[in-house]
Amino acid sequence: MQRLINWLTQVYAVGVLNLRTLPQRFGSSAATVVGVAGVVTVFVAVLSIGEGFRATLQAAGSPSTALVIRGGSDTEMMSGITLEDSRVVQDAPGIARGAAGPVASREMLVLVDVPKITTGTEANVPLRGVTPVAFEIRTKLKILAGRNFTPGRNEIIAGAGAAREFAGLHVGDVKHWGKTDWTVVGVFTDAGSVSESEIWADLNVLQGAYNRGTLVSSVYASLGSPADFDAFKSALTTDPRLNLKVIRETDYFAEQSVMITTLVTRLGFLIAAMMGVGAVFGAINTMYSAVAARTREIATLRALGFGGGPVVISVIAESILLAFVGGVIGGAIAYVVFNGYHTSTINWQSFSQVAFAFRVTPLLLFQGFFYSVVIGLVGGLFPAVRAARTSVAAALREL
C-alpha cells in the first residue's frame, strides 16, 4: 500500500512538472491539439450525416404497421397493386378496425420535379396520393400551416422538410405538373420522419391526373398489434391469387437507409483512420521533442530515486491529455457547426429526395473522444519508453 501511494506520488510529481513546462512548448503542443481536433471533427461530422439520415428514416416506421407492395419490387415507386388485390388486403386478418372500417391505406407514389433551393436544379420529390385513412395511420402527423387538402380538389399539402428544401411549396403557391395546376394549401410535420420530405394529394385526383385508373402503389395497414404481423403476412403471401410482398414498415425504412449510411460510415471510418495515423505521427513528434526538452529534469528526478514507471506514465498522460483536449475541441466544433444542419439528398434506393438534419449524437461524441484518447496513447508510448530508458548519467552529462 505504502509503495502504491509512493508510486502515485511520483507520477503526480512528474506529471505536474510536465504540465508546468507545457507553456514553454506551446507551439508543438498546440500542433498536436489542432491535429487531433481536426481528426475528431471530421470523424464526428461525417458520421453525423449517416446518423441523421438513419434517424429520419427510422422515425417513419411503426412496428405495428405493415407495408404491402407488389412481389418482386423493393420500393413503393416500382410497385403497382390493382383495386381487387387491394380489397383483398383490406379484408386480411390482423388489420385494426377504425370508425370507417379497416385501417388500411391505399396510396399512390410518384415523383415530380421541383427545384432544389440550394442548387436551383430540379430534384425528384415524392408526390403521394392518399385517402383520409392515411392520417389514421400516421398518428403524429400535424398540419403546421394552412389546412389539409379537400378530397376531390387539385390541392396539395407539403411536408415541412420539402417546403424548406424545395422551391415554391408554401401555402398559396401553385404548381404546374403535366396538365394539372395544384395549389399548396398546407404544410405538415410528422415527427421528423421521411413523410416530411413528401408532398401529399388526394388519391383519386392524383390517379386521374396520371391516368392510373384505380391502380395504387402500396397499401399501408395498421395492425392490431405488432404480433399480428405474421398472420397478416402469411394470409396474403399464401393466397394463390395474389403476388404481393408484405414487410414491416420499420424494416422497409431500415432497408432504405442502408446505402447512404453504408457510404457515409465507410467513408467516415476510412478518412478518420488515415487521419488518425497522421495525428499519431504528429503526437509522437510533439512528445519526442517534449521529452527531449526535459531530458535534464527527468534525469535529475531519476537520480533522486524516481522510478521509470512514473516517468512513462506521466509522458503518456500528457500525450493523452493533449489529444483529449483536441478531441473535445473537435467534438465541440462538429456539434456547433453540424448538429441540426438541414439538407436533403437523393436516396438512390427510392430514387427520391429525403430531407433530413445532421445528428451529432452523444454516442458519436463519445466515440470521437475515445478515438482521441487512443491517438494520444499511441502517440505517447514510444517517447515515454525512450524517456524512461535514457541512462541517467548520459542524460546529465549532455549538459
Add this chain to the structure above:
Amino acid sequence: MKFLPLIWSNLRRKRVRTTFTLLSILVAFLMFGYLIAVSNAFDIGVQIAGVDRLVLTHKVSIILPLPFSYMDRIAQVPGVADVAHATWFGGIYQDPKNFFAQIAVDPERYLRLYPEFLIPEDQKKAWFADRTGAICGKYLADRYHWKIGDRIPITAPWLKKDGGTSWEFTLDGIYTGATPTTDTTQFLFHYDYFYESRLRHDATVGWYIIRIAHPDQAPQIAEKIDALFANSDTETKTSTEKAFMQGFAKQVGDIGAIITAILTVVFFIILLVAGNTMMQSVRERITELAVLKTVGFPNGLILTLVLAESVLLAGMGGALGLGLAWLLISRGDPTGGALPIFVMPPWSTALGVVFIIVLGLATGTLPALQAMRLRVVQALRRG
C-alpha cells in the same frame, strides 16, 4: 550539388523526427488523393457527359414513360444525327443492396450513341443476335465475378407473361471504358425481349438519347424538340447530357460538397502540423546557421540550403503519399458500390506536386529568413 551531403546529414540528425514528419506528410498527401477521388466521384456524371448528346425526359419527372412513337419524330428534327431510347428496369440482383443500372435498350442504336463503351466485335455480334442476351461494364463484371456465358437472374418489378418475376439474361459481352471516367456500371439488354415478355404491353420507353451534328446548336435543337411535343399529353424536357448529369449529381445536394470541404480543411490542418515541426527543426539549428555565416556562407546560400532541405523533405513525403494514394485508389471503390467511379484524375497529381512545393517553400522560408537576418553575434550567444 556539393552541399547535398550537408542537407542530407541535417535531415538525418534527428532521424526519428524526420521519419515521423515524413510520415505525416505522406498521410496528408494520401488524404489529398482520396479527397480528389471522393469529390470526383460525387460529380462524376459531368465528366461522363458527351458534348454532342442530348437527353430527353418526361417534363414532370424522369420516372414517367414516354411514347415509343416519339423516336421517329425526334429523328426528323433538323440537326439531329442519331437517336436511341432507354428504359430503366429497376430489378434486383440477389439482394436489394446490389444496386446497379439495368437498362433495356435497342443494342445497335445505344452503342452507336455511346462509342466510349468498348466491346470486342465478336461479343457485340453475339449480343445483337441473342434476344435474351445482355452486356455489362467491366466494373460490374469484376464486382460480381461474372464471366461471359453466365446466366444472370434478376428479379424484376415487372410481371412477365408467364406470371413470374424472375428474368434471366445471358451475359454475351463485357464492355470497357475508353477513358477511366467512362461509366462501366451499366447492365444493358434487349428492349425487344423486355417489351415482348412483359405482361403489360405499352409502347413506352424511359428516356431518349439524341446525338446532334453540331454541339453549338444544342440549345436551339433542344427547344425545337420540346416544341414538337408541347401541349400534348406527354410534354418533354430536353437538355444537354452535361446539364442532365449535372442536375443528377446536384440531387445529392450539399452532402458531397460538405464531405469535400471537411477533407480540404483537414488536409490543410495536417500540412500545418507537419509544417510546424519542420519549422521547429530549422529554428533549433539557428546557432549552426550562425556558424555557417561566420565561416563565410553568404545569406543567399543559407536560404537556399534551408529551403532545399524542407523542399526535399516535403518532396519525399509528398511523392510517397501521392504514390500510395494512387496505388490504393486504383484498387477501386472503398464503399462497396456507392461510388463506382473512384479514380484520381491526372490533373490531381499535378495539383499535388504544386502543394508539395508550396509546403516545402512555406515551411522553409520563415525560419530561413529569420536565420538570414540574424546577427551572428546574437545567434551564437543564444547557444
